[in-house]
Amino acid sequence: MKEFHLHTGPYIKDKNRTSKMMFHLLIALIPIIIFSFIKNGVIPFVKDKTDFIGLIYPLIFILISCLTTILTEILYVRICLGKKGHNLKTYIMHSYSIFPGLFLALVLPINTPIYALIIGGIIATIIGKMLYGGFGNNIFNPALIGCLFVMTIYGGVISTNGGYLNSYEIDTISSATPLSNVALVDGIGTYNTLVRPYGSLWDFFLGTIPGALGETSALFCILGFIYLTITKVIKWKIPVIYVATVFAITYMIGSMHGLGIWYPLFQILSGGLMFGAIFMATDPVTSPTTPIGQVLYGLFLGILTVIFRYLTPYPEGVLTSILTMNMFVFILDRIGSKARFNFNKSILSFFLAWALILLIGCYIGNTFVKEDETDNKDPNFEIVSKNVVDKVVTYTVTQKGFSGKIKARIVIDDGLIKTIDILEQNDSYFQKIIDANYIDKLIREQETIEKVDTISGVTISSTAVKKMVINTLADYKESGYAE
Amino acid sequence: MKTIINGIIKENPTFVLLLGLCPTLAVTNKFESSYIMGFCVLVVLLFSNFVISIIKKLIPESVRIPVYILIIGTFVTIVELLLKEYVPTLHKALGIYLPLIVVNCIVLGRALTVASKKSVGQSILDAIGIGIGFTLALSLIGFIREIFGTNTITLIDGLSEVLEIGKLKYINVINLPIFPIxxxxxxxxxxxxxxxxxxxxxxxxxxxxxxxxESN
Known part of the structure; x- marks a missing residue:
């Protein structure tokens, strides 16, 4: 088996260099930690929205996450690998178990419950790192594995607790993060719907927008990038090409609708793109080591991020695209090492990347419709049939929901909704809508239906049901059956 | 006895041989459906091993696999029809994975390696051991997945119709904020x-x- 063993990065044999690299990484992260402390702790405290615990809560949050990963790793090494005393100490000194915890805390929203954070840390360390053989052998970024678990298991709890908004933002900002705003707005959106609620693009750059603990400030991420590139800790190619690809594709999409340069800037400054590109995608263990491999890695990361952001119901795509591309690092390195002597060997992959960029740009640009062009008609809404008996109209309508279409029969009598029967839906969480008696609530409060809150955890489907009812009512009024 | 324990621990079909993974992964989301699935495999395995080991001398080498499949398929059909008649809810829950026992590699594997070579008694004991091993493994996976995944445990739900006892549908086991995962x-x-x-x-x-x- 020995000859098939793939060596894992970092390749530097001198142990002092690895620890120095990690030291530089820590220094680059300190401004981000301080910024998130000021944004999520100090500002709400100054504005009198929180108490002393709330002031230091961001720091406690990060500290608990780091302690969890360190303790989990010590226990795992002690129990499962059976190392003791001096051996244990050397192992822990050289496995840098603080970083998964630190990154995990920085990519999670502030409203994550502490137990979810601890479970995320344990999963990140054991499943993401130790089961693969510890530091240097893991295929996937451990912090992202932990984050993925926390978001899939406790996503509902987090969004009920307030999602990404800290105690100050919860009062001042009505909508969620900029990107989940994109997912809710049908079509591409405009400057007023996307950027205006959070200030200007300058705020996006500084990081005073809602988001996970460490990922909002593009400024400090870029400063960290410059520092890490000067100290030669990370490979500059991956983040630069990653962000440039996302910029290029979104610029294409934006320019198809006549949107200015603000649109691609909005896309690269919002969400975890900057933080993910600079600190996550460049993780020395889980990224390619050959130059051409790194270029391809960045290109495909950008393509996948755009796909995940636009074509899936999930607002953010950085986490999933980095985890997906982590799987292909081995293949990219193979292409890269062949192409080092003969560039033609990698031409096929580059061709594929360019073709995908063009294809996706054109596809998304053409399928998504700009808001004000739609003439107030919802493109996701469709009337299958209607049966008119005097003033009683029985509609069969469909509305695009979280996954697939929601089909319903709605009976309107004299302008008032009598019954709503959901005939078909594919959302596995739809039961939550039924459990919450949401449909009865819609019928009960139909006079003020626009104000009915959506249900957290099934936001998209409940919004779809609400929109379906609103659209049906609008059609009833337009057709003038009531007169 | 040794053969049975061998089947449960040393040659556990799920954890050691890694055979029959399709039902292992697909039906173990509820405790009840997991142990019923294991039990169905046990029954099919028992009868097919028994029959094959009796007629092993009669089967020509060149057509043995079609013949084995035919025998296994017969018993699977019997089990499926029985479940459909008496426990329709479970039949629905197990779905396509019930007829797929025909191509379950545990059953065919044991027919090829044990039933066609060893005596009738040995084959029956082996079938019991492997069947119990499979049932235990499936139940363990189903137990863990249901208890941590949905907080409940379904002991007897579909079966209660046959056994004519009250429904013990869901028992809520844990009530902690970290669950369900x-x-x-x-x-x-x-x-x-x-x-x-x-x-x-x-x-x-x-x-x-x-x-x-080390002790040696």
Whole structure:
């Protein structure tokens, strides 16, 4: 088996260099930690929205996450690998178990419950790192594995607790993060719907927008990038090409609708793109080591991020695209090492990347419709049939929901909704809508239906049901059956 | 007795041989459906091993696999029709994985390696051991997935119609904020649980093996 063993990065044999690299990484992260402390702790405290615990809560949050990963790793090494005393100490000194915890805390929203954070840390360390053989052998970024678990298991709890908004933002900002705003707005959106609620693009750059603990400030991420590139800790190619690809594709999409340069800037400054590109995608263990491999890695990361952001119901795509591309690092390195002597060997992959960029740009640009062009008609809404008996109209309508279409029969009598029967839906969480008696609530409060809150955890489907009812009512009024 | 224990521990079809993974991953989201699935495989395995070991001398070498499949298919059909008649809810829950026992590699594998070579008694004992091993493994996975994935445990739900006892549908077991870990109830949770259990099983076996070597 020995000859098939793939060596894992970092390749530097001198142990002092690895620890120095990690030291530089820590220094680059300190401004981000301080910024998130000021944004999520100090500002709400100054504005009198929180108490002393709330002031230091961001720091406690990060500290608990780091302690969890360190303790989990010590226990795992002690129990499962059976190392003791001096051996244990050397192992822990050289496995840098603080970083998964630190990154995990920085990519999670502030409203994550502490137990979810601890479970995320344990999963990140054991499943993401130790089961693969510890530091240097893991295929996937451990912090992202932990984050993925926390978001899939406790996503509902987090969004009920307030999602990404800290105690100050919860009062001042009505909508969620900029990107989940994109997912809710049908079509591409405009400057007023996307950027205006959070200030200007300058705020996006500084990081005073809602988001996970460490990922909002593009400024400090870029400063960290410059520092890490000067100290030669990370490979500059991956983040630069990653962000440039996302910029290029979104610029294409934006320019198809006549949107200015603000649109691609909005896309690269919002969400975890900057933080993910600079600190996550460049993780020395889980990224390619050959130059051409790194270029391809960045290109495909950008393509996948755009796909995940636009074509899936999930607002953010950085986490999933980095985890997906982590799987292909081995293949990219193979292409890269062949192409080092003969560039033609990698031409096929580059061709594929360019073709995908063009294809996706054109596809998304053409399928998504700009808001004000739609003439107030919802493109996701469709009337299958209607049966008119005097003033009683029985509609069969469909509305695009979280996954697939929601089909319903709605009976309107004299302008008032009598019954709503959901005939078909594919959302596995739809039961939550039924459990919450949401449909009865819609019928009960139909006079003020626009104000009915959506249900957290099934936001998209409940919004779809609400929109379906609103659209049906609008059609009833337009057709003038009531007169 | 040794053959039975061998089937449960040393040659556990799920954790050691890694055979029959399709039902292992697909039907173990509820405790009840897991042990019923295991039991169905046990029954099919028992009868097919018995019949094949009786007629093994009559079957020509060149057509043995079609003949085995035919015999296994017969018993699977019997089990399926019985379940459909008496426990329709369970039949629905097991779905396509019930007829798929025909191509379950445990059943065919045991027919090829044991029933066609060994005596009738040996084959029956082997079928019991392997069947119990499979049932236990499936129940363990189903138990873990249901208890942590949905907080409940379904002991007797579909079966209560046959046994004519009151429904013990769901028992709410844990009430902690960290549960349910709903990813365990989804298909990806099946892979995770199985992988971790196989890992733990192997770690224990390795440790025991090492201990033996050292003592020798």
């Amino acid at each position: 709903n990813i365990l109830a989804s298909p990806s949770g099946a892979f995770l649980t199985l992988g971790l259990l196989v890992g733990i099983f192997n770690a224990i076996r390795n440790r025991k093996g090492r201990g033996k070597l």
